[in-house]
Amino acid sequence: MNFLKTLFKKKPIGGAGLVILVFFVILAIASDWIAPYPMVNGVMQSDVINSLSPSTPEHLFGTDSLGRDVLSYMIYGARTSVILGITCTVLTTIVSVVIGVSSAVIGGKFDLILQRFVDGWTCIPGILLLLIIMGMLGNGILQLIFAISIPMGIAGSRMIRSAAISVKDSGYMKMSSILGAPSWWKMIKHVVPNIMPLILMGLAGSLGGIILMEASMNFLGYGVEPGTPSWGYLITDQGRSYMYQAPWLAVYPGIAISLMVFASAMFGDAVRDILDPRLKGGVGSYSSEKIEKQVARMLGGRALIK
């Protein structure tokens, strides 16, 4: 509760980001009740006679080439984005934490081998890796979750490892070792709780990237299965083909993706600033003027010698 108070009071843009994210989550959960044209048997209903219709009272956001209501499609598309966003974010974080923390705590040859593997992995361009994995696994939400989370998790493990190493040398860790605690105990009891702010920051910060990634993969034809509502799929399948006749097919999902990415980025920044003020960003945070004022304050009001 305190966190929310701080968020809305100190970081209103971050708070707005949270509101937008919550709005999309509500859309995702309640899409069957909210959508003007709900799915029948899990399938969006088509009305090809009214295909590519612009905005009308019946179809506020118009229709696509199959006559599907774009507003309903967008609402159901939020479900895909939210499921993917949340699942991928959690899975990415778990992978990062497991690799990073175990590598740091166990150390030795295990650390050496694991880190060379991570180095090698990060050398492969991310998008290429995604395309290869999706090419092997085929399209689908589960495949997409796997293809996004695992590579991102492996790449993100280095940051976690660095943080975990700084905890590893602390006194309580040494005491724990002397008392004969096993590695898994030290990881769970000491390391993870002490790097939790960093984990949470990573969690909030990666959401936007994952949503963009999902949209990109759909755009490249390696996303969800045909028929599954997805903003990225709407852009690539309909928006690109009917850009001139029906621009709304690209514009609305484009706005939704931008909004969600913007919201998650703002929320992520705010979480970072609140949990770890040392990394605080924002306008003028690192300007020479501000630093000079801070230094002057520390020096009791005396100005710096220029």
Add this chain to the structure above:
Amino acid sequence: MKMNKIRVIAIVLITCLLFTFAACSGGGAADGDAKTKAPTEEQEVAKDAAGTDHTKVVSAASAEPTYGGTLNVWKQEFQNDFDPGADTRANQETLWYESLWAMDWGLNDSEKYPFTSEYITGDIMMGQLAESWEADYDKRTFTVKLREGVNFQDKEPYNGRPLVAADVKWSYDRLLGIGSGYTEPVQLMGTNWPEQLQMIESIDTPDDATVVFNLRQENSNETGVNDLMIQEIMIAGHEWDELTDEQKKDWHYAAGTGPFILDEYVLDNHMHFVKNENYYGYDERYPDNKLPYVDEVNLTVIAESSNRLTQFVSGEIDFMSGTNPLNSSERAQLDASVNADKYWYLNKNTGAIAIGLKQNNEPFKDIRVRQALQMAINSAEIHSDYYKLSGDMNVMGLFNTSTDYSDVANWGQDVYDSYAVFDPDAAKKLLADAGYPDGFEFTTVIFGALDQNLFTLAASYLAQIGVKMNIEVAANPMEMEQAGFSKDDPRTIFKNAGFTTLIRVQLGYITGATMDAVFANDPKFDELVKNAMTANTMADRIKYAKDADKYFAEQHWILQLGGSEQMTDVFSARLGGYNGEQWYRIVYPRIWVAQ
């Protein structure tokens, strides 16, 4: 100062929003419509026997033949095979070779043959290197007289020497292992000539201009000769045997009697041809005009469809047709392009897109279920509103309706209606009668290149009767094969209807076929197909094939998604003397281009 900043940001945001709403208010649709070509006086609208609309704009270039210029064409991929025994049909880019007979191109008369199907019988083959031919079924001979004045191209290994009957004998002998030093058929990837030419027992050459095919007893009949003629065997000479293995793979030694000489070849990138100045051929439409018309032909590999479309719009390639024509969304893109008045279209019927319903799967065993699924698909709506096609919907069975093998009119009203009439209530009742009042769920696997929206649309129709169809895009061809041709895999796959050849039917539907995706195992059907394949006369073959077509339609082993899909070939207006025929080896020398 701060207020000013806020005002500026607010104005920018409001402007952005206004642009967004303006863009989405429907004005765009009007623009798009304006760019879509409406039929004009210039357009010729014709209908072939299959009921396919052939809409084309007569180009200025088509008026009078002209020499010179370059024809620019794309290919999905090259076969990278210079062997004269390679599959001619697959190797349409082998412009240096010719065969005894070729598809009757009928360039001035697209009505004569639709050229939209692969259905070919002997009576629409025309002599290419063959001048005349005669069969004597009692003597079991088929005698062919060669055209006079034909020379090989003036390059290694033939160096411009005349064509003789021994070259034809050599070309067939090596494929069948029946002479010219060959005791075993030559092994070539992707071909099975001994099976396809099994009617030939031996070949004689009484003189340099005469070839006599000695036929086997059981094939000394009309269908045997027909099956011999439709195999377009490329004619080369014994000099090929003297080439080393390296030379046989070297494009410099690719030579034949054809109208174009291969001048440059970059693996999987492009081929460049120059005119064969010593080509013997004359244009049948303008008997004084020596062929070919164009000086050069460029064949470029462009595998990706959007790249192809871009290059076509920018005028770098002259037509987009063949095995990868435009689908409806690509057609829409092209209609909206700035050069929409610089090309013409040919709509063609590519056979019905369908899903094979595995007969070993519980719900599909019951014919009532199969009929119910079909009646839930609104084929008429797909035809007119999804594909935006005018005219009658094309209902299809086993064979494409452009062939003589299909006769939808004789199916009977009930069978016809079961494909053409949309009746979800009746479909629901049928499902309930079959024991599925709440429907069921199944998965179908498709190629990424298929029209995914059509399958999505079909899924929405099926959902109305409680059937949930999941669509999976195959990650690779092996997955498609696994899903389709494995009896144990519950998934179904895309399966064509409307075939054009008996061979395809034999491969795809009869018991034990390698590409069987329905597992019908129906002896009656197998017998009908076998009878058609082994008939003595074309009339008998057509009769049995029609019976098989009707039986197939009655059984509903496949679920057709909206009659037949129609694809579009598109051509640059600078092409002349061309109606969109696809037998490229034949038509390229007969095309001229505006300079």
